Amino acid sequence: AQTVTQSQPEMSVQEAETVTLSCTYDTSESNYYLFWYKQPPSRQMILVIRQEAYKQQNATENRFSVNFQKAAKSFSLKISDSQLGDTAMYFCAFYLSGTYKYIFGTGTRLKVLA
């Protein structure tokens, strides 16, 4: 069975600094996708970034980038130039192609300090 682990329940970062959130997963499959979702206080689950396992290149979306280490089964999220609006819960998620089941980690609460 697949699992997703986020070992940092809470983190904080100063505005304009860079922060990295960790995620590890476990699977014996090869065809899967990884995601980071953001959940601000408004409760909305927002897709931040998506990585296909077959792609070696790390995904990037503006200030958000990932470090995807397939052999190590690690998928960390780097937020550059942190902004107050980045304050939220961040969930790492795993999707095994064809199963239609997403597995979510327990989340990391990030607070950006002014």
Added chain:
Amino acid sequence: DAGVIQSPRHEVTEMGQEVTLRCKPISGHDYLFWYRQTMMRGLELLIYFNNNVPIDDSGMPEDRFSAKMPNASFSTLKIQPSEPRDSAVYFCASSPPRGEKLFFGSGTQLSVL
């Protein structure tokens, strides 16, 4: 596109009452999911549909929970009778045919007193 639309945003009810949560998925998305989020258990998949047909309801906690999708643009999650332990945020989400991207609604905060 307006995204996944859920209603109501908040629901407060008394134990024993029937609760109905509603969802409109993104047009063209074949898959619809219902999730429940609690502090203790995180995000749990309750049920998902493909082309309006329930595929996997193994996450539905009890017979008190039921879900329907009468057409491609509407789904309901019903709890009857409701209990205080059902208090949670309920999310609806949809995805396009290959299921490789999940879009969430804004959730319904349910409080059962």
